[in-house]
Amino acid sequence: MITSSPPAPTRMPVSAVLRESRLIAVLRADDPGAYDAVVDVLVESGVRSIELTLTTPGTLIHLPNLVARTVGAAEIGVGTVTTVEEAEHAIDAGASYLVTPVARPQVVEVAVRRAVPVYPGGLTPTELFSAWEAGATAVKIFPAETVGPRYGTHLRGPFPEIQFVPSGGVVLDGIADWLKAGAAAVSLGSPLVGDALRGGSLTELAQRATEAVQIAASVGMNR
DSSP states (O other): OOOOOOOOOOOOOOOHHHHHHOEEEEEOOSSGGGHHHHHHHHHHHTOOEEEEETTSTTHHHHHHHHHHHHTTTOEEEEEOOOSHHHHHHHHHTTOSOEEOSSOOHHHHHHHHHTTOOEEOEEOSHHHHHHHHHHTOSSEEETTGGGTOHHHHHHHTTTOTTOOEEEOSSOOGGGHHHHHHTTOSOEEESHHHHTTGGGTOOHHHHHHHHHHHHHHHHHSOOOO
16 A cells, blocks of 8 residues: 655745855853844844844843844844744744754744744754754754764765754854855854853954854855
């Protein structure tokens, strides 16, 4: 007896904002009040996709204000999402996209059902393909520093259609190599943000952000 395969999930595409800049800034702060000035500088410098992490207490409470503050200028996503409840709450609070550190099909299913882009994390081919098959917008190779850009090239061998975003330990000098390896975008945390969320220089943050934008712009589009 031949049985039909279940219909493929409706995959949300990478946003126009992210397709243009190909950079995601990841913010981890002790207090969400520190987000505002840093986000302003990042957006003014051309980094227009910002991931706020749930490891910062009060992120979802502060999110609606930050979304209103950046409307039309940036997209604000929520990362470190590991449960269905966190996914639902983040979307309800106005998250433009979700990011997870692990391959949780249930979280991907929530995002697909609510038509929100989702970037689930994984490292092995099994984890990454399972997340892609579940409907991920792109899979997050995490921790990317462990494997390096050539891993993305190898991943595209058996999975030529898969979209991926490296995250975890990616430095500014590594942006071009990852994009040349086929990454849809590159996720940057402390190498970009530095100590800006702890009172560090916003001028230096702007310099790093401008450099990152220039590097990404210098690499031609892969697809």
